[in-house]
Amino acid sequence: MSRLLALIALFLPALALAQTAEPKYYVFEPSSAVSTLGILYTLLMMGSFLYVGWMSKRRVTSSDDYFAAGRSFGGVSNGLAMSSNYMSLATFLGFTALLWKMQYYVVALVLSFTGGFVLISIALAPALRRWGKYTSMQFIGERFGQTAKVVAVICMIFLAQLYLIGQMKGVGNVFQVMFHWDYTTGLVVGGLVVTAYVTIGGMYGLSYNQTLQAIIMLIALYVPAVIILLKLGAGPASFFPPFGYGELVPQMNEAMASYFNPFLTVNGTVPMSFKFYTGVFFSIACGTMGLPHIAMRYFTAPSIRDAKMSTLWGTVFVGLVFFTTFAIGFAAKLYTVNELNAQGLQIQPKEADLLIVVMSQALTPGWIAAMPVAGALAAGFSTIAGLLMVIGTGLGSDIYSTINPSAADQSKVKMGYIFTALGGLATIGLALNPPDFLLTSVIWAFVVAASTFTPVLILGIWWKGANKLGAIAGLVVGGVLSGILFFGKGKMFGFTLIDAGPVVHLVTGIFTMSAAWFIIVVVSLLTGGEKNEKILREIDRIHGWQNYDPKRYSGNTFALATAAFALVLMIWSAMPDPTYAKKPEAPAATAPAPVPAADTATKAATEATEAMKTATDMAADTATKAATETTEAVKAAADTAAGTATKAVTEATEAVKAATNTAAAPAAAPALVAEGQTPPAQPASGQQ
């Protein structure tokens, strides 16, 4: 509270200069053409998905057909299916919004997604495919025993639900905003359609539909992107949107200097550190490797080579969609700064999610502007379907066959139908009243996957010494630690274990994955390693060997070296990041604001007022949640205000330095920021 008062005191002079007018927010309203055509496209699309699901049912005669599409799905079609399975509603709409807010940092996130996608096919997929089952959980079960499988299935269901609720909510929101349907109606209709076609068609229906959905997504993104870039003046390069906006870069640099700065994020107010980028690898790339619904697509390929080639095609399509989204995100930021901010309008976070539609409606004809709506829903459906399938397989095949080992093939298929349908219905039910932590739930899913499945799978495949107790300990420690640290924002039982600034969620991934890895190695070694020769022989077989040699993949040096490295990483991740080290309150509160910075300071003060007002409104709306959340909101406002203030003062310092032509080294920006965070001297003039 005292910090907030200090901030208010600091801003008083600037507040006096600032205009006190109410901020105006841009409110998106779909045109009748976009709304009508959007409904038409959506209905046609949903009809097609159901038809494909129904037609696929004819091909399902065994559990191999239902759970793995008869192992007949390879090459380009599986590549397309992989890419749409991976890219969700959050990718299609969320990346644009993230770019709008986070700028360059999203590039690191997206490249890490792509890297993880490829790393699975190098380190895990060939062995898992040779094992010949349907899911990662089955591998864990046969490699480490039934208890480990049950723990893995519990982790999977939790991860899948975190993912699913967000996607389902997104589908409901799209129906609500675009077509003015009631949220519940949109959620139930969309949820039932996707549940129906996955349940009916199994992996065949899912695979054909995911292929179709990938094509829809590519078209729905590419066509509007080209027109938007052309309209903004990007020239002929617009026809290849991933690299089509080079000519507009100078405009962006003028409008928002921090957009292409890799050392700043959150509208240029938060400095990036090496640890943040490292956290991206451990949370996103390693998380991707552990996601069961991603690994599942490799089981549908006829051969190892087909699985790898599918990944290659998938990388092409994933990149096309990701980097076309970048182009639209760039255009949206430019449009926001140059057009909307110029009209005195600001974008609210909920509108940022629709920027792709906003841009399309503003710059393309109605029949094209409605395409992204269909594309977004296709992206949502494909991911929901993939996750429902993994739930159906996990319960219908993995758990049911554990309870009833002598179950007939047809009864496993029947259980697959039942559990896929139940999974869909349960998710619809949960999404009717979604929890508050939805915005970060998908990232949390990645962190948990990285801390549970990834170490167990890598060590289970590449180290014969890993045993049942080590795997169970790793799964439990990784899962529990990531849960506690994520929700506690780096704190555990009141003790700050990870103190690494605003993207602490990603940094916790370094700690939790390393901890799980370390525990698996240490517990396995202490308990004598794997002794079951049948399992040891299987490990040779899944690497392609026709004979058995106990010496292969059994070196403890590799395991010990990686465990030592994991320990170092744990310590490093727990150490305070110097970029965010707390600093004493600076004397800058009394520093005079030089004339060139007056406008900026005024703007900063206005933004600070708005931020605090928003926080106050939020606190009022959620009065029932009482003190804790209110404090959080005020703290957020204080952080925002402080970041802006520091930026303003930094700009002022820069201006003075330039005026006096001083040869001195740049002075550190005054440490006035809440949490002691001091952005480097880098002006950012863009508004949001």
Next chain:
Amino acid sequence: MTNDERMQAAYKKQCRTTLIAFVVITLMTHIFPMYFLFPNLNKMTIFGFPADYWLTIVIGWLVLIPVFWIYIQISEKVDQEINDSSSGAADNTPGGHP
């Protein structure tokens, strides 16, 4: 070269190929150390883009595709060597085949 030596060579090749590919792909898609080592890349431009931004996307996507294709070819060859050298070979245990 005896069959045992062929198997040993194939085993080493498989571990080495996988490890190198893993590290190379990881670095290509996480080239952030470059930002810290060469901060001035941000001031240069390539096709209108800041050089570090352009290089990040090109290396992490367009260059990744042929590199991954090369890995597929190499790994297929290694798999073939593993299969050829081990098919019909006795288990390397005191009792041979169980």
